[in-house]
Amino acid sequence: MTRQDTATLETEKPTVLRLLLVFTRIGLTSFGGGLSGLFFRAFVQDYKWMTEEEFLNGLAISQALPGVNIKNMAIWIGYHLGGFPGAVVGFFGIIGPPAVFIVFLGVVFAQLTGYPITEVALEGAAAAAIGLSLSMGLTAAWHVRRAVLPFVAMVVTFVAIGLLQLPMLWVLLVVGAISIVVEYRRTGS
Amino acid sequence: MADNLLSAMVQVFAPLSLMTIGGGQGVVAEIHRQVVDVHHWLTETQFLDDFAISRLAPGPGSLLVTLIGWHIAGVLGAIVATLSIFGPTALLIYAVAHVWSRYRGARLLIALEAGLRPVAAGLVLAAVWVLMLALKGGWIAEGVALASTAALMATRINPLILIACGAALFVGLSQVGAL
Incomplete structure (x- = not known):
């Protein structure tokens, strides 16, 4: 029941540029939702930049404060890993590129939403993306x-x-x- | 005139930013009310089109307001709408993160973390429950969700592969008439 020691992970904190790229990649590939689960996957499980405890604490605070959860989480993680510049790239990485992309989609591919097959593909993606939230939820419950x-x-x-x-x-x-x-x-x- | 429009957008979207505790669909209903019914910035059809695109696009669902801002007032409108809905609470979480690291280990902060964590777990699981109920595709969709959960917990598979598989499976099943 002791709190996990953060020092074990501090050997390889990412650079600000690396953080920006990771946030941007997640922002641009999160089809069907499950963004916080993608964060958990990337920052805790794949890169091991945060412990499960640190992440879950950040998730709890992000949810309790007003504002879109995932944006709160990006700023929290960014600050945790890179201070002020980290928080800035967390915010702009998760908001900026997807914001440009959605306008692009609205201008160029608006008719995509008219095809039934797009709708079906989206439903399949959303079903699979639930796995991201559920696995993170089960981990949170376990802890x-x-x-x-x-x-x-x-x-x-x-x-x-x-x-x-x-x-x-x-x-x-x-x-x-x-x-x-x-x-x-x-x-x- | 343009300035009036932009400041009106700030006045509509910035308060919504504070309403979004836990995120969710309630905010979309309020955006709809403001944008279509109160201000007549978009027609019902335009709003529904934008909503459909926002579901299709990656990234936070609230980027719906970016697209709405674009349709109301072009590039400037998109920027103003985005910063209005994300900006105020971004400053708040930054301030909290700063305080947290400064007073790390304080009894009150530890109690806040420990006290909120069961609530956070309950919130995530409740969101999953609501999403499961909203899924179209019946037991097949539920099966995909559970299989994806199991794969993520048991392996180090890239989640993008699972999401692509889910989409491909649904498209395939619908082509043969099984969905």
Whole structure:
């Protein structure tokens, strides 16, 4: 249960240019969704620039703050790996090239969306892309502290958002706040 | 006139940026309301076309606003719309990341991380659940999602290959009339 030591990974932090290229590549190839799962795959599993713990902490903070999750995550990871320049390339890498691409798509290939086959291919891609989110979700669940309260917080969140479709903000405020207070008291004793 | 249009876009999209906790479809409904019903910047058909393209395109789904901005006011419109929806909260997460690294290991931050992690896990799994329900293609689609999950957890396969396989499988099945 000790927190993982970050020093083990700090031997080979990427350069800012490398970070930009990785964010750009992920941004331009994420067909069908699953972006945060692609981040997990790349930064934790493939390049091993972050531990699972570091990534999951960043994911938790990114989700709790307002703003598009994946953009939050890109800035968090960028800052973690490269300070201010890293955060800047995280933001522009995940937003810029796909933004140019979507306008290009809208101008040149707008008629693509009219073909049924495009729709079918997209559905297949989206089905496979769920694997990225689900495998990351299972890893996140696996790393939840093995105790009753964290487990209850996870299940209540799942049921409230997934099954009951309650507003995200209220679930976050209520479940998140209780869970944080529990952890705060625990670490103090 | 053009300045008025751009500042109106900032006033519409920047507050939406703050509404997007956890992301999701609620924001698309609000974008639709503002862009089509309130400001008449796009027609219903144009909006639906842009939405279809945004689903097709890689990258964050919220880039829908980039395309809308482009259709309202060209290159400048695209830039203004993009920065309006992503910019304000980008500064917020940057500030938080900075504070986090500065006070790393503080009891409050550790409690925040530990407290939010079960919530984050629940959120990711809930999003997966909702996506699974929305999938078209019945048990075949669910099978593809589960097979892809298993492959990602058990091997080091490049996820792009899985996504291409999913797309190819669906196209193939639809060609032979099995989907």
